[in-house]
Amino acid sequence: MPLANDLLEQAYHLARREPKRPRQASLRRAVSTSYYALFHLPLSQVTANWKQTHQRATLARYFKHGNMFGASNKQKAECAKFLNANPAPGPDTDCMAHLQTVSLAFYQAYQQREFADYDNTKVWTRTQALAIIDQVDAAFKAWPNIRNHRFAQAYLLAFLGDPKGR
Amino acid sequence: MLMPDVVRINFEVGFDAMGSDSIFFNIVLTDEASRPARLRHVVQRIALILMNHLKTDENGVHAYFSFRSQSEAARIDDPAWAAMA
Numbered sequence A: 001m002p003l004a005n006d007l008l009e010q011a012y013h014l015a016r017r018e019p020k021r022p023r024q025a026s027l028r029r030a031v032s033t034s035y036y037a038l039f040h041l042p043l044s045q046v047t048a049n050w051k052q053t054h055q056r057a058t059l060a061r062y063f064k065h066g067n068m069f070g071a072s073n074k075q076k077a078e079c080a081k082f083l084n085a086n087p088a089p090g091p092d093t094d095c096m097a098h099l100q101t102v103s104l105a106f107y108q109a110y111q112q113r114e115f116a117d118y119d120n121t122k123v124w125t126r127t128q129a130l131a132i133i134d135q136v137d138a139a140f141k142a143w144p145n146i147r148n149h150r151f152a153q154a155y156l157l158a159f160l161g162d163p164k165g166r
Numbered sequence B: 001m002l003m004p005d006v007v008r009i010n011f012e013v014g015f016d017a018m019g020s021d022s023i024f025f026n027i028v029l030t031d032e033a034s035r036p037a038r039l040r041h042v043v044q045r046i047a048l049i050l051m052n053h054l055k056t057d058e059n060g061v062h063a064y065f066s067f068r069s070q071s072e073a074a075r076i077d078d079p080a081w082a083a084m085a
Helices: A002-016 A024-048 A053-060 A065-084 A091-118 A126-146 A150-158 B036-054 B070-075
Strands: B006-015 B021-029 B062-069
Touching (some): A002 A024, A002 A126, A024 A053, A024 A065, A091 A126, B036 B062
Antiparallel strands (some): B006 B021
């Protein structure tokens, strides 16, 4: 995942530069870049499931931001319901905890990216930007623990959207 | 549950980028909780507490969270983040 990792590193770089008076442009681009880092993280995984390696980059083009947001919204709700029922410790519970971190980060970063890119009425602070980037970073750390679990694979499949087009 | 990290919580209701009913939280953290070493742990914990407590998923409302440090909030004159009179 070199692209996704590079984007995350770039997001931190932008958020931390100008130590005394960060520019709004730096903070906004930092938030936006962190979203794109998280957008590319699962895509590299889901396209790796495709046997024809030369088609993987093309396959990634079929994934829509809105569908991925919808899948993340649904997933974070399912994770909360599962975890709030005090499940027994085990691989499924561990997976749901990590999946909650990933899906919640995507859900939050998607909306914050909209603000950062398009809403000039809002002033950004470094803490605001770092709070989002840190969530994305936590998702990056969580994902390798679960990427082959069936819950995580179902989450990836949901990125394609509703099969009935609803 | 939110103490001692949270100084105050403001919110606005509106619509998100998808046009869905949403609540936007502006949360002022103590400077201690805003330190880089602590921020990452504080942010998700507070978001989950509020979402669970308010049952936002069950009520079909999207919830989004923004965080500023107490120093930042004091430095910027922004009614959306100010203490209520």
